[in-house]
Amino acid sequence: MNRPRNDTFLRALLRQPTEYTPVWLMRQAGRYLPEYCETRRRAGSFLQLCKSPALACEVTLQPLARYPLDAAILFSDILTVPDAMGLGLYFSEGEGPRFERPLREEWAIRDLAVPDPYDRLRYVMDAVAEIRRALAGSVPLIGFAGSPFTLACYMVEGGSGSDFRHLKTMIYDRPDLAHRILSINAEAVTQYLNAQIEAGAQAVMLFDSWGGCLADAAYREFSLAYMRRVVAGLIREKDGQRIPSIVFTKGGGLWLEAIADCGCDALGLDWTIDIGAARRRVGERVALQGNLDPNVLFASPEAIARETRAVLDSFGPADTGHVFNLGHGISQFTPPEHVTALVNTVHEHSRRLRGN
Amino acid sequence: MNRPRNDTFLRALLRQPTEYTPVWLMRQAGRYLPEYCETRRRAGSFLQLCKSPALACEVTLQPLARYPLDAAILFSDILTVPDAMGLGLYFSEGEGPRFERPLREEWAIRDLAVPDPYDRLRYVMDAVAEIRRALAGSVPLIGFAGSPFTLACYMVEGGSGSDFRHLKTMIYDRPDLAHRILSINAEAVTQYLNAQIEAGAQAVMLFDSWGGCLADAAYREFSLAYMRRVVAGLIREKDGQRIPSIVFTKGGGLWLEAIADCGCDALGLDWTIDIGAARRRVGERVALQGNLDPNVLFASPEAIARETRAVLDSFGPADTGHVFNLGHGISQFTPPEHVTALVNTVHEHSRRLRGN
Numbered sequence: 001m002n003r004p005r006n007d008t009f010l011r012a013l014l015r016q017p018t019e020y021t022p023v024w025l026m027r028q029a030g031r032y033l034p035e036y037c038e039t040r041r042r043a044g045s046f047l048q049l050c051k052s053p054a055l056a057c058e059v060t061l062q063p064l065a066r067y068p069l070d071a072a073i074l075f076s077d078i079l080t081v082p083d084a085m086g087l088g089l090y091f092s093e094g095e096g097p098r099f100e101r102p103l104r105e106e107w108a109i110r111d112l113a114v115p116d117p118y119d120r121l122r123y124v125m126d127a128v129a130e131i132r133r134a135l136a137g138s139v140p141l142i143g144f145a146g147s148p149f150t151l152a153c154y155m156v157e158g159g160s161g162s163d164f165r166h167l168k169t170m171i172y173d174r175p176d177l178a179h180r181i182l183s184i185n186a187e188a189v190t191q192y193l194n195a196q197i198e199a200g201a202q203a204v205m206l207f208d209s210w211g212g213c214l215a216d217a218a219y220r221e222f223s224l225a226y227m228r229r230v231v232a233g234l235i236r237e238k239d240g241q242r243i244p245s246i247v248f249t250k251g252g253g254l255w256l257e258a259i260a261d262c263g264c265d266a267l268g269l270d271w272t273i274d275i276g277a278a279r280r281r282v283g284e285r286v287a288l289q290g291n292l293d294p295n296v297l298f299a300s301p302e303a304i305a306r307e308t309r310a311v312l313d314s315f316g317p318a319d320t321g322h323v324f325n326l327g328h329g330i331s332q333f334t335p336p337e338h339v340t341a342l343v344n345t346v347h348e349h350s351r352r353l354r355g356n
Numbered sequence: 357m358n359r360p361r362n363d364t365f366l367r368a369l370l371r372q373p374t375e376y377t378p379v380w381l382m383r384q385a386g387r388y389l390p391e392y393c394e395t396r397r398r399a400g401s402f403l404q405l406c407k408s409p410a411l412a413c414e415v416t417l418q419p420l421a422r423y424p425l426d427a428a429i430l431f432s433d434i435l436t437v438p439d440a441m442g443l444g445l446y447f448s449e450g451e452g453p454r455f456e457r458p459l460r461e462e463w464a465i466r467d468l469a470v471p472d473p474y475d476r477l478r479y480v481m482d483a484v485a486e487i488r489r490a491l492a493g494s495v496p497l498i499g500f501a502g503s504p505f506t507l508a509c510y511m512v513e514g515g516s517g518s519d520f521r522h523l524k525t526m527i528y529d530r531p532d533l534a535h536r537i538l539s540i541n542a543e544a545v546t547q548y549l550n551a552q553i554e555a556g557a558q559a560v561m562l563f564d565s566w567g568g569c570l571a572d573a574a575y576r577e578f579s580l581a582y583m584r585r586v587v588a589g590l591i592r593e594k595d596g597q598r599i600p601s602i603v604f605t606k607g608g609g610l611w612l613e614a615i616a617d618c619g620c621d622a623l624g625l626d627w628t629i630d631i632g633a634a635r636r637r638v639g640e641r642v643a644l645q646g647n648l649d650p651n652v653l654f655a656s657p658e659a660i661a662r663e664t665r666a667v668l669d670s671f672g673p674a675d676t677g678h679v680f681n682l683g684h685g686i687s688q689f690t691p692p693e694h695v696t697a698l699v700n701t702v703h704e705h706s707r708r709l710r711g712n
Contacts, residue, residue: 163687165651172655172663215649215683216630217666254609254629273610274572293571295521299528307528310573327571331519 002239004202006139009071009323013203013244013266013287017319021312021350022070023343024142027329028063029075033336035062046091050077053126060131064139066336067343070323071140071203074131074196076124078146078207081188082155084115095159102158104166109177114188117195124192125199132200143201145193147208147249148185148230149223155181164213171222178222186226190233197235197243205246205268206230212251223249224258231263246289250328253278260286271327276314279321288315289323292342297326297334301341308345317353324350358595360558362495365427365679369559369600369622369643373675377668377706378426379699380498383685384419385431389692391418402447406433409482416487420495422692423699426679427496427559430487430552432480434502434563437544438511440471451515458514460522465533470544473551480548481555488556499557501549503564503605504541504586505579511537520569527578534578542582546589553591553599561602561624562586568607579605580614587619602645606684609634616642627683632670635677644671647683648698653690657697664701673709680706 004010009022030036039059043049050056060075079097083089088100103109115121131141146154154160156167171178193204211223231245247259248268260267260282269278269290278288296307308324315322324346330339360366365378386392395415399405406412416431435453439445444456459465471477487497502510510516512523527534549560567579587601603615604624616623616638625634625646634644652663664680671678680702686695 163651165654165687165689168649168651169654172652172659212628215627216633218649219628251607251628271571272568272575272607277572293524293574295519295524296528298521298525303528331521333521 002202002241004135004137004140006070010140010203010241010244012320012323013246013289014242015284015287015321019351019354019356020347021315021322021324023324023346024069024071024073025063025326025330025339025342026073028069028073029059030330031332032330032334032339033062033066035059046077047089050075050080051123053123053130056127057130057134060127061134063339067339068347069139069343071142072131072135073142073205074124074128074144074201076127076144078144078151078209079154080121080124081115081145081185081192082151084117084120085112085155085184085188086115087155097154098159099155102166103152103155103181106177109180112181112184114184114191117192121192121195125195128196128199128201140202141200142203142205142246143193143196144205144207145189145196145230147206147211147223147247148182148189148226149214150208150210151185151189152178152181153210155185164210168218171218182222182226186229187233190230193230194233194235197238201243202238202241203244203246204234205248206264208247208249208252211249216254219249219252219255220258224255224262227259227264228262244287246323248289256281266323268325269327274314275311275322276316279315284321287321287323289325291325291327294326294328294331294334297330297338297342301338304338304341305345308342309349312346312349312353319354358558358597360491360493360496362426366496366559366597366600368676368679369602369645370598371640371643371677375707375710375712376703377671377678377680379680379702380425380427380429381419381682381686381695381698382429384425384429385415386686387688388686388690388695389418389422391415402433403445406431406436407479409479409486412483413486413490416483416497417490419695423695424703425495425699427498428487428491429498429561430480430484430500430557432483432500434500434507434565435510436477436480437471437501437541437548438507440473440476441468441511441540441544442471443511453510454515455511458522459508459511459537462533465536468537468540470540470547473548477548477551481551484552484555484557496558497556498559498561498602499549499552500561500563501545501552501586503562503567503579503603504538504545504582505570506564506566507541507545508534508537509566511541520566524574527574538578538582542585543589546586549586550589550591553594557599558594558597559600559602560590561604562620564603564605564608567605572610575605575608575611576614580611580618583615583620584618600643602679604645612637622679624681625683630670631667631678632672635671640677643677643679645679645681647681650682650684650687650690653682653686653694653698657694660694660697661701664698665705668702668705668709675710 266287271293600621622643627649
């Protein structure tokens with residue numbers, strides 16, 4: 001039996017009725033938790049933590065031990081895929097992720113190939129399987145990947161940039177090369193997510209962290225089109241259970257209708273859009289995930305409860321189609337005890353809205 | 357006579373017919389120009405450059421000597437206002453602007469006062485007057501200020517941050533203190549812009565660089581409401597000429613209708629929204645300014661011309677209501693000769709669209 005005991009999250013994504021609104025937090029296994037920092041210290045580095053299935057499993061479960069969250073998310077990094085393509089991922093203190101060999105030369109782009117997820121990404125599948133065993137049917141496990149465009153940002157820039165000018169120059173001057181990278185990325189991400197599903201992921205999410213930096217036409221052609229391709233290639237059912245997919249473009253509020261038509265089951269929302277307005281725009285096509293400003297978690301528990309209720313009230317009294325989350329990953333500076341106020345408010349207030 | 361010989365820019369803002377689409381570039385007097393770097397070296401520092409009316413005038417005119425731009429913009433910085441409030445502005449290499457005394461304590465917030473624009477900001481008015489004399493009636497001069505919220509971001513954070521968590525914590529925990537800062541800022545910005553108008557500015561622009569980081573309800577309450585207050589307090593006519601106002605929230609694409617109703621004459625657009633879609637949303641209420649992705653300027657002149665035409669085509673064949681600009685300030689890494697391709701294409705293609 002593949003269905004977890006608490007399947008509220010999966011039902012909400014598939015727009016089936018739930019007793020309350022499920023909640024999880026982007027980057028819920030992260031630096032705001034002292035136990036995470038302790039495990040990371042033991043691992044030696046962030047990358048070694050990602051690459052050890054036992055330690056990745058350990059940190060994945062940490063937030064579930066503290067809070068009654070309705071889903072676990074694989075602890076990993078979106079850059080595992082370009083790393084497996086041979087670009088040489090490393091993390092330099094204070095600068096974030098970098099690649100030893102950024103993708104700028106035409107010959108290197110021609111040579112780029114889809115990595116076998118069962119070869120150089122085996123450690124991710126081992127982590128998925130180990131986490132599933134450890135969860136023991138309690139809550140569902142989410143797998144994830146970066147969007148083809150977001151991966152290309154890091155691959156071409158060589159790290160995180162603020163304007164992505166190398167990739168954008170390529171988009172405007174040599175769109176053929178940009179499309180070549182994005183096609184490879186789309187195929188790589190599809191195979192990678194399908195391998196996660198085969199290993200036990202019960203829902204998958206595409207993180208398009210940087211698509212929102214594109215001009216309207218460029219977003220549609222260079223980010224959304226490739227996410228559509230990934231979603232179309234995903235395994236839709238495993239062991240008789242549907243595997244829902246979530247697509248999240250940070251800063252994508254202008255394109256909600258278009259994203260909602262990409263074939264995904266749910267739309268991730270950042271905090272800049274009112275979730276009720278988003279729901280009116282996309283109608284019943286997809287579920288919505290989001291969208292509290294992560295900075296609300298720095299305020300008092302009373303303010304956190306008030307702002308959390310405001311998101312639930314704006315979504316309205318429907319008994320499905322909403323997965324509560326932050327509008328972006330939780331900040332490393334968040335006081336861990338503040339998360340309790342959020343999670344409890346989501347559960348209590350959403351039951352109240354349903355008249356339960 | 358207050359009307360410049362080339363008043364295309366002013367007429368487009370007021371939605372009067374023009375023979376072609378006027379163009380200027382945010383940060384057009386800036387580091388991408390070698391002559392700017394030379395003047396800045398002579399000034400000693402960025403702040404001394406801002407504070408010297410003669411040198412500010414010199415750099416304001418530099419881009420006009422190179423390109424047939426349709427407007428000049430005062431060379432200054434949005435942080436002159438909090439500097440005049442006594443927060444101690446300084447620039448540290450590689451880190452951007454910082455304040456010696458960030459505004460965090462309740463007593464300091466209570467003590468905050470509106471600075472007299474004719475006292476500690478006199479150098480700005482002197483620069484405006486000197487630039488007007490130097491322009492000698494050729495093209496209009498734009499004055500500007502940061503939005504009350506954007507100034508508050510720097511004032512409370514103490515510099516540029518990525519998440520603005522101190523100000524956001526105040527917004528959620530102590531909205532009374534945030535409103536106090538924003539009220540003072542709104543009054544200071546109103547007086548500051550009116551003094552610029554009295555000194556000779558022929559249009560004014562509010563830069564809301566960071567409003568787009570706010571949640572929907574918070575944007576309306578903590579950024580837009582105060583820009584509305586500023587716009588309502590502006591001098592609307594000087595020497596028989598209407599003084600148009602432009603409001604620009606970067607990342608504000610979700611709020612266009614609301615911004616268009618704030619009383620301004622024109623809306624600045626960043627590059628993420630299709631300008632034709634923006635026009636359909638706001639109708640005939642306001643003119644639009646924008647919105648080419650500044651990164652297009654890294655591509656070849658052919659690609660720059662193609663993308664520039666695409667913006668003009670998307671706006672459509674109307675003979676007014678569009679001021680061409682970038683969707684954000686020009687990058688310091690832009691090759692200066694690429695700007696020529698943009699400016700010429702705007703003038704030529706917009707004449708063609710009008711059948712001239």
